[in-house]
Amino acid sequence: MADPRTYGGDDADRRQDSSRRRLYNPYHDLQIPHRTLYDLPTSPEFLFQEESLAERRSWGENLTYYTGIGYLAGSASGASIGLRHALRSAEPGDTTKIRINRILNSCGQDGRRIGNRFGVIGLLYAGLESGMVAARDKDDWVNSVVAGLGTGALFKAANGPRSAAVAGAIGGLMVGAAVAGKQVMKRYVPI
Structure with a gap:
C-alpha cells in the first residue's frame, strides 16, 4: 500500500520525506477531488425511477x-x-x-x-x-407455492396424472417450507 504522505495535500511537511526532498504528486496541478474520486456508492444505482421502486427481480x-x-x-x-x-x-x-x-x-x-x-x-x-x-398483480407467498405446485406437476406430467399430482404436491410443500423458513429467518435471525 502506498504511503499516505506520498500523495498528500498542499501541506509542505507531507510533501517531503525524511531526507527533506519534495515528493512527486501527479494530482497537484489538476484541481480535482482526487481523494473522493474513487469512493463508489454501495447501494445499487438505477437508470429509471420505477426500477428503484420494484422490490423484486424482473421476469x-x-x-x-x-x-x-x-x-x-x-x-x-x-x-x-x-x-x-x-x-x-x-x-x-x-x-x-x-x-x-x-x-x-x-x-x-x-x-x-x-x-x-x-x-x-x-x-x-x-x-x-x-x-x-x-x-x-401481487407478489406474495401464494405465487411461490402455486408455482411450486405447477412445476412439480408439469415436470412429471409425462408419467401420468397420478405421478403429476404427487410431484405437484411435493413441489408445493417444498416451496411452502422454503417460504416459511425464509419468514422465520427474517423474523428471528438478525442479519
Whole structure:
C-alpha cells in the first residue's frame, strides 16, 4: 500500500520525506477531488425511477437466476453422485489412469444429467412464478407455492396424472417450507 504522505495535500511537511526532498504528486496541478474520486456508492444505482421502486427481480432476471442456480446445484450434486459411483466400481487391478478416467466420465455424465433436470425445474418454476405475479398483480407467498405446485406437476406430467399430482404436491410443500423458513429467518435471525 502506498504511503499516505506520498500523495498528500498542499501541506509542505507531507510533501517531503525524511531526507527533506519534495515528493512527486501527479494530482497537484489538476484541481480535482482526487481523494473522493474513487469512493463508489454501495447501494445499487438505477437508470429509471420505477426500477428503484420494484422490490423484486424482473421476469428475465428471475428466469436466469433460478435456471442458473438449478443447473449449478444439480451439476455439483450430480458430480458428487458420479464420484461415489466411480469409487464404488473401482476394481483392484485398475491403473491410476483408468481410475481417473472412470471418475471423470462418471462425474461428467451424472453431473450433466442431474444439472439439466434441475435447470429445467428452475426454468419452469421461474416462468410460473413470473406468470403468477403478472396475472395476480401481487407478489406474495401464494405465487411461490402455486408455482411450486405447477412445476412439480408439469415436470412429471409425462408419467401420468397420478405421478403429476404427487410431484405437484411435493413441489408445493417444498416451496411452502422454503417460504416459511425464509419468514422465520427474517423474523428471528438478525442479519
